[in-house]
Every structure is written in C-alpha cells, then in structure tokens.
C-alpha cells in the first residue's frame with residue numbers, strides 16, 4: 016500500500032481479531048523499530064501476546080477487545096514531539112502492512128504492561144497493534160482555516176500538507192495545533208495546552224511532511 020493511501024485509510028482501531036502477529040510482519044516491524052530507535056534516541060519495543068495489558072476498568076472504558084500486542088515507547092525526558100513523530104512512522108507503516116493501530120496514553124492497565132525502565136528513562140505511552148476486527152471509522156476534523164494561518168494565497172504544497180495534518184490522530188481528537196506559513200517560507204507548528212499535546216504535534220508534523228511532498232523548512 017502506498018504511504019499516502021495508508022494515511023487516508025488509517026483510523027484508530029480498538030477491537031482486534033484473536034489472531035497473532037507473526038513471521039514476516041514481526042520481522043518487518045522490528046526492522047523499522049531498530050531504525051527508529053537509532054534515529055530518534057528513543058526506545059520503541061514490540062510486545063507480543065500479552066493478555067494482561069488491556070484488562071481492567073480503563074481498557075473496558077476504552078472498549079478495547081482482544082488487544083494482545085502493543086509497542087512501548089520510552090526514552091529520555093522532554094522528547095514528546097519526537098515520540099509522536101517517530102511513533103506515527105510506525106503507525107503508518109503498520110497500516111501499509113495491513114495491520115491496525117491505536118495510540119493509547121491512558122486506557123490500558125497502567126502498571127500491567129511489559130516494560131523495564133532504566134534509571135532516568137521516562138515511559139511515554141503505548142501503541143496498540145494487531146489485525147483489526149474492523150478498520151475504524153472516519154471522524155470529524157476542525158476546518159482547515161482553524162488549524163493553519165497563511166497570509167495571502169495558500170501554496171499547493173502547504174494545502175496538501177494541511178490535508179494530511181487534519182487526518183493526524185490527536186489525543187481525544189483535540190486537534191490543538193496551528194501551522195503557520197511564515198513570510199520567509201519557513202513553517203511554524205505550535206500546539207496548545209491539552210493532554211499529550213506535544214506528542215500530537217510530532218504526529219501532525221509527520222503527516223504534514225508526507226502531504227507536502229517537499230522538504231519542509233520547520234522553524
């Protein structure tokens with residue numbers, strides 16, 4: 016599957032088939048994880064067949080079903096934006112492999128996941144992954160004009176970037192971000208206070224880059 020198509024098709028999936036992720040899929044995910052760990056300074060880890068992580072009231076509240084695989088993300092402090100940026104690369108890649116995902120900051124059994132933290136490391140959140148029982152549903156987005164600012168005519172590449180930025184998953188679909196095209200051609204992306212807003216910002220920036228299809232000069 017082409018990468019843009021994967022972005023268009025991706026929706027959060029919380030109900031999975033009781034079918035393990037196996038063989039080549041595991042190899043491919045782990046290959047990308049190794050690359051991302053090197054590039055980001057974070058540690059992504061694929062955890063398979065853990066029947067405990069999505070039990071308990073929070074997972075029930077989140078309506079998670081048969082969710083037995085997930086990716087843990089940990090690393091140095093203050094790397095929220097990188098967590099979002101590199102994590103979304105994995106999310107989109109998983110979609111290209113025919114898998115489904117959901118970013119999960121809260122609705123799992125906290126303290127019940129397989130995770131070893133070294134001294135000074137921060138645990139950020141997990142990404143649920145598996146063979147979805149459904150493909151998830153499209154959801155509403157704020158209108159483009161509320162999410163960006165451009166003085167004068169909007170260049171095509173910026174509009175294309177915004178179209179995919181609007182599809183970026185954000186915690187509780189808050190979309191608390193603003194992308195501004197500056198006079199000098201640089202692009203400024205800001206997020207505003209809300210749960211996980213800096214992680215959201217990294218996700219949004221990755222989507223924007225995919226849409227723009229030119230090297231974006233971030234301020």
Ligand SMILES: Cc1cc2nc3c(=O)[nH]c(=O)nc-3n(C[C@H](O)[C@H](O)[C@H](O)COP(=O)(O)O)c2cc1C
Pocket residue numbers: 025026027029077117118119120121122123151152154182183184185186187188211214215218
């Ligand atoms: C940083 C982050 C944290 C999230 N945490 C949770 C969570 O704890 N539980 C949950 O069910 N969904 C969670 N989500 C999924 C969002 O609710 C979902 O991405 C958003 O509603 C947009 O829907 P979409 O992903 O289908 O586009 C999270 C998403 C992000 C980006």
